[in-house]
Amino acid sequence: MRVPPLTRKLLRDLLEMKGQALAIAMVVAAGVAMAVMYLSNFDSLRRTQQAYYERQRFGDVFASLKRAPLRLREDIAAIPGVTAVETRVVASVTLDVPGMDEPATGHLVSIPEDRRPQVNDVFLRGGRWVEPLRPDEVLASEAFVQAHGFTTGSRVRAVLNGRLRELTIVGIALSPEHVYNIPPGELVPDDRRYGVFWMGERALAAAFDMEGGFNDVSLLLAPTASTGEVMARIDGLLEPYGGLGAIPRALQISHWTLENELAQLQSFGFIVPMIFLMVAAFVLNVALARALALQRPQIAALKALGYGNGAIAWHYLQWAMLIALAGVAIGIAGGWWLGSALIGLYNQYFHFPILLYRMSGGVLVGVTVLTVLSAVLGAASAVRRAVRIPPAEAMRPEPPAVYRRSLIETPLLAPHFGTTGRMVLRNITRQPLRAGASVLGISMAVAVLMVGFVFIDAMDALITTQFSVAERQDVTVAFVEPRSASSRHALSRLPGVLAVEPIRTVPVRLRAGHRHRTLALTGAQPGARLRRIVDMDGRTIAVPASGLLLSSRLGQVLDVAPGDDVTVEVLEGARPVRLVRVSALVDDTFGLSAYMDLDALHDLMREGDVLSGAALLVDAADTALPGRLKETPAVAGATFKATVLRSFRETMAANLNLTMFLNVIFAGVIAFGVVYNAARVSLSERSRELASLRVLGFTRAEISLILLGELALLTLASLPVGAVVGYAFAAAIVGSLDSEVYRFPLVVGRQSVAWAWLAIMGAALASGLIVRRQLDGLDLVAVLKVRE
Amino acid sequence: MASAVFEVHDLAKIYRMGEVEVHALRQVSLTLLEGQFVVLLGPSGSGKSTLLNILGGLDVATSGTVHYRDTELTRAAERELTEFRRRHVGFVFQFYNLIPSLTARENVALVTEIATDPMPPEDALRLVKLEHRMDHFPSQLSGGEQQRVAIARAIAKRPSVLLCDEPTGALDISTGIVVLEALAKANEELGTTTIVITHNAAIASMADRVVRLADGRVVEIEDRDTRLSPRDLSW
Ligand SMILES: Nc1ncnc2c1ncn2[C@@H]1O[C@H](COP(=O)(O)OP(=O)(O)OP(=O)(O)O)[C@@H](O)[C@H]1O
Ligand SMILES: [Mg+2]
Numbered sequence A: 001m002r003v004p005p006l007t008r009k010l011l012r013d014l015l016e017m018k019g020q021a022l023a024i025a026m027v028v029a030a031g032v033a034m035a036v037m038y039l040s041n042f043d044s045l046r047r048t049q050q051a052y053y054e055r056q057r058f059g060d061v062f063a064s065l066k067r068a069p070l071r072l073r074e075d076i077a078a079i080p081g082v083t084a085v086e087t088r089v090v091a092s093v094t095l096d097v098p099g100m101d102e103p104a105t106g107h108l109v110s111i112p113e114d115r116r117p118q119v120n121d122v123f124l125r126g127g128r129w130v131e132p133l134r135p136d137e138v139l140a141s142e143a144f145v146q147a148h149g150f151t152t153g154s155r156v157r158a159v160l161n162g163r164l165r166e167l168t169i170v171g172i173a174l175s176p177e178h179v180y181n182i183p184p185g186e187l188v189p190d191d192r193r194y195g196v197f198w199m200g201e202r203a204l205a206a207a208f209d210m211e212g213g214f215n216d217v218s219l220l221l222a223p224t225a226s227t228g229e230v231m232a233r234i235d236g237l238l239e240p241y242g243g244l245g246a247i248p249r250a251l252q253i254s255h256w257t258l259e260n261e262l263a264q265l266q267s268f269g270f271i272v273p274m275i276f277l278m279v280a281a282f283v284l285n286v287a288l289a290r291a292l293a294l295q296r297p298q299i300a301a302l303k304a305l306g307y308g309n310g311a312i313a314w315h316y317l318q319w320a321m322l323i324a325l326a327g328v329a330i331g332i333a334g335g336w337w338l339g340s341a342l343i344g345l346y347n348q349y350f351h352f353p354i355l356l357y358r359m360s361g362g363v364l365v366g367v368t369v370l371t372v373l374s375a376v377l378g379a380a381s382a383v384r385r386a387v388r389i390p391p392a393e394a395m396r397p398e399p400p401a402v403y404r405r406s407l408i409e410t411p412l413l414a415p416h417f418g419t420t421g422r423m424v425l426r427n428i429t430r431q432p433l434r435a436g437a438s439v440l441g442i443s444m445a446v447a448v449l450m451v452g453f454v455f456i457d458a459m460d461a462l463i464t465t466q467f468s469v470a471e472r473q474d475v476t477v478a479f480v481e482p483r484s485a486s487s488r489h490a491l492s493r494l495p496g497v498l499a500v501e502p503i504r505t506v507p508v509r510l511r512a513g514h515r516h517r518t519l520a521l522t523g524a525q526p527g528a529r530l531r532r533i534v535d536m537d538g539r540t541i542a543v544p545a546s547g548l549l550l551s552s553r554l555g556q557v558l559d560v561a562p563g564d565d566v567t568v569e570v571l572e573g574a575r576p577v578r579l580v581r582v583s584a585l586v587d588d589t590f591g592l593s594a595y596m597d598l599d600a601l602h603d604l605m606r607e608g609d610v611l612s613g614a615a616l617l618v619d620a621a622d623t624a625l626p627g628r629l630k631e632t633p634a635v636a637g638a639t640f641k642a643t644v645l646r647s648f649r650e651t652m653a654a655n656l657n658l659t660m661f662l663n664v665i666f667a668g669v670i671a672f673g674v675v676y677n678a679a680r681v682s683l684s685e686r687s688r689e690l691a692s693l694r695v696l697g698f699t700r701a702e703i704s705l706i707l708l709g710e711l712a713l714l715t716l717a718s719l720p721v722g723a724v725v726g727y728a729f730a731a732a733i734v735g736s737l738d739s740e741v742y743r744f745p746l747v748v749g750r751q752s753v754a755w756a757w758l759a760i761m762g763a764a765l766a767s768g769l770i771v772r773r774q775l776d777g778l779d780l781v782a783v784l785k786v787r788e
Numbered sequence B: 001m002a003s004a005v006f007e008v009h010d011l012a013k014i015y016r017m018g019e020v021e022v023h024a025l026r027q028v029s030l031t032l033l034e035g036q037f038v039v040l041l042g043p044s045g046s047g048k049s050t051l052l053n054i055l056g057g058l059d060v061a062t063s064g065t066v067h068y069r070d071t072e073l074t075r076a077a078e079r080e081l082t083e084f085r086r087r088h089v090g091f092v093f094q095f096y097n098l099i100p101s102l103t104a105r106e107n108v109a110l111v112t113e114i115a116t117d118p119m120p121p122e123d124a125l126r127l128v129k130l131e132h133r134m135d136h137f138p139s140q141l142s143g144g145e146q147q148r149v150a151i152a153r154a155i156a157k158r159p160s161v162l163l164c165d166e167p168t169g170a171l172d173i174s175t176g177i178v179v180l181e182a183l184a185k186a187n188e189e190l191g192t193t194t195i196v197i198t199h200n201a202a203i204a205s206m207a208d209r210v211v212r213l214a215d216g217r218v219v220e221i222e223d224r225d226t227r228l229s230p231r232d233l234s235w
Helices: A005-016 A018-056 A072-077 A142-148 A201-207 A227-241 A253-294 A296-304 A309-349 A361-388 A418-430 A432-470 A486-492 A552-558 A598-605 A625-631 A641-695 A700-737 A750-776 A780-785 B048-055 B078-088 B104-112 B121-127 B143-155 B173-190 B201-206
Strands: A061-069 A082-088 A090-096 A104-111 A123-127 A137-141 A155-160 A163-174 A194-200 A213-221 A475-483 A497-512 A515-524 A548-551 A565-570 A577-586 A594-597 A611-618 A635-640 B004-017 B020-033 B037-041 B063-068 B089-092 B161-165 B193-197 B209-214 B217-223
Touching: A005 A018, A005 A309, A005 B104, A018 A123, A018 A253, A018 A309, A018 A361, A018 A641, A018 A750, A061 A227, A072 A082, A072 A213, A072 A227, A082 A104, A090 A625, A090 A635, A104 A155, A104 A201, A137 A142, A142 A163, A142 A194, A163 A194, A194 A201, A213 A227, A253 A296, A253 A309, A253 A361, A253 A432, A253 A641, A253 A700, A296 A309, A296 A361, A296 B078, A296 B089, A309 A361, A309 A641, A309 B078, A418 A432, A418 A700, A432 A641, A432 A700, A432 A750, A475 A486, A475 A497, A475 A625, A486 A497, A486 A611, A497 A552, A497 A598, A515 A552, A515 A598, A548 A552, A552 A577, A565 A598, A594 A598, A625 A635, A635 A641, A641 A700, A641 A750, A700 A750, B004 B048, B020 B048, B020 B193, B020 B209, B020 B217, B037 B048, B037 B173, B037 B201, B048 B063, B048 B161, B048 B193, B078 B089, B089 B143, B104 B121, B104 B143, B121 B143, B121 B173, B143 B161, B143 B173, B161 B173, B173 B193, B173 B201
Parallel strands: A104 A194, A137 A163, A515 A594, A548 A577, B037 B193, B037 B209, B089 B161, B161 B193
Antiparallel strands: A061 A213, A082 A213, A090 A104, A090 A155, A123 A163, A137 A194, A155 A163, A475 A611, A475 A635, A497 A515, A497 A565, A497 A611, A548 A594, A565 A577, B004 B020, B004 B063, B209 B217
């Protein structure tokens, strides 16, 4: 095979600078690996989700209500655009699971005994469908079954409408409604404490006195139907029956969480890799600029021999592209591997019948094109400069570099630097742009690392705010129905209970113009000791005596400010509709919340000291409480802080550990790549000078000091810059994570900065040592012989 | 009568370095004929390299005209100059300017790749008596050998003009003779118009025409009838 001479030159030149080329390729590879990992997971999840939704006929609109007669179903089906309707009975119950102290919560959903549901069909993993004449048979969610090591035939005890029943699991199931299975009112899934059970419609209706009626409905719409219009019609139909307001699929909690995760994957798959590619492009630029300076006579010769500008530009662009492609190859392999590991994490999080890792050609092609493009951009200026050299001028060797005294060398300081110090300083100040670029490159590594650590800080701050400042109770109890004040005393007489604070939440729809949200309006006591309103910085906020206190996020969603009026449509009891003024907004960590003074709320509801739940402070030594709560029929659920905190930390840890690990690795790669490259470039620029010094009798240690001193200075300068850039990145990413469910506080602990700095100094030291070894091997004769 | 290859008229080249102006060439006029072997002599700094670079399309003049046959080089654009070099000119540089990462053969192939009617690289290397060193890298060759590779590279494309800037400057006498023989051979066998810059006045004896420069001006043009072979030069 005939290989054109220029191609040979290309390959041999690359081989000559293989260390540098590899360092650059690794930075590229890190970015590519990130992109491939995130985007392939995005792709896998998206496809799985779509196929699953389609197969199981996941609903387009959902609505809950108190109770409506079954004949209403015909009216709903008649709404234009509705293609399928499924009415159901759903209920939350307390479960008594063998081997568990605290009560678990069961979410019961009715299914027709004789057919599959037309909307939200369940996926039967094992076992069989419920039998019509056996009212105690249920299908149980796979996650719950697995968490407890159950099989078909296992039994759980549940309090259904005040009666203790023993349910037999006959089938193991999954549902598109519960891909992400989060207990109501909590932040993260806990498969041990929360299970979904599907029960025969007649059995469930009978247990809750709902025969001939339903309290939940889901629909499928024609593709052309307007979701908003259908929802308005549904709300109108359900209004007399205690409708809680229809919600579109977009706000269905499982779907919504999945979508959020997907959006995050997609943006991470772009933003983070872009940072890496930027750094790689910059490193490439520096390396190539130096290599081209060394090749001036060659470029001139090529031009003189008749090679055109285009051919020469293409030749050097190929350098950049080959390095980038090597990075792409390594990155794709790594990203593929990491991606298949990450899908394992998603398999724990999200419950799909099957979630397979899939690499799409689109991702690979896209990433490759983007990478090559950024490499070309990085190389462009160096190549352009080289090509622009008029051939005659390039015939002469590069003129001796122009040095100056550096600015720091004032008469006062100068004597203290010594020859070595002076050389270091002058070399940095001679090319301030390049020194600046190196500093920026290393800063990027600091920043990437810091962003990782900042998430741990944010998580800690979130936990502190949420569990030690805002929600200080040990146990939160929710009642099936709002109860009178006497139940407060009943609770305080339970074993181990030290204090009881009433909780009153009312389901409402807040409306401002055409904007509205359905949520729970919380009554807050001015002097509350357990549950308090806390802002982003951890300060407690007093509830205003009248009017509403809204989270700032809710203020944005409704587009209201203090002083504006909001329509409050209560969705329980007599369903009063009132106009209430917004008194203040609070910048808090949890997405959408609305508060009102407790007494004002009672007034609005025209009710006495009613409570819908309670916050308890308990004596940890007393272990009888969980058992007693399990047996109390009025209690729909009880949440223990210790358990919630544990599952919260576990979930976050699993997620963060992988991310942290990757961050450290990748930031290390960047730092190493940038420092190593900077070192190699100075080495090549100054090998002659350094060799001359050796000839003059300088020791190896002394000449390494000149080179490494420069790197050390650059690295040190990068640390503060990196901290600032890292803060900016963290702010941007935290901002992009803002959602209606929660917001991350931006907290940067001193430790995060310190760890980031330490890691970068480690990486810099490693690359410094490698260059030091190459410096020791400097061939004096060879260096001095070549004309430069 | 042979036709003119280069016609130079009132050529000037001024280098400006801030306030300082250096007149490298002033009002140079000159005609060089087809097939001639021309030697450029003159003290250091007299403008020899500058003139050669302009003739070869490596550099542009400040004023005046240069014609290569029917083409006015002083008006040509960058792209046309590249085309001119690629098709008609062979260069031999004082510092060889070989590509260090390519072997002797590959350095020659670099040119034959892009030429229209080149000789095989091996033939060109044989012309300069380097057939036994074809697969050596520049770093494995002596200075004279490198210079001969550079000549092989220049003649391999059968250029119509061969421009050499001090081709023997760094060489000893016997190596210098080998290099000059290679040049003379190309001039005779291929009819290549050859222009050689040198500090060695003896080399003038093998020329058809000798041009002397001093301080940017042509001070003497001597046409000679008898050419000596490089072996007979008295150094
Ligand atoms: N790029 C440049 N900038 C400024 N002055 C230049 C430049 N190139 C050449 N000169 C000046 O132009 C004059 C002619 O230079 P040129 O290289 O043509 O001389 P030369 O005759 O080839 O000398 P030598 O025999 O030493 O190679 C010299 O005075 C030189 O200093
Ligand atoms: Mg010269």
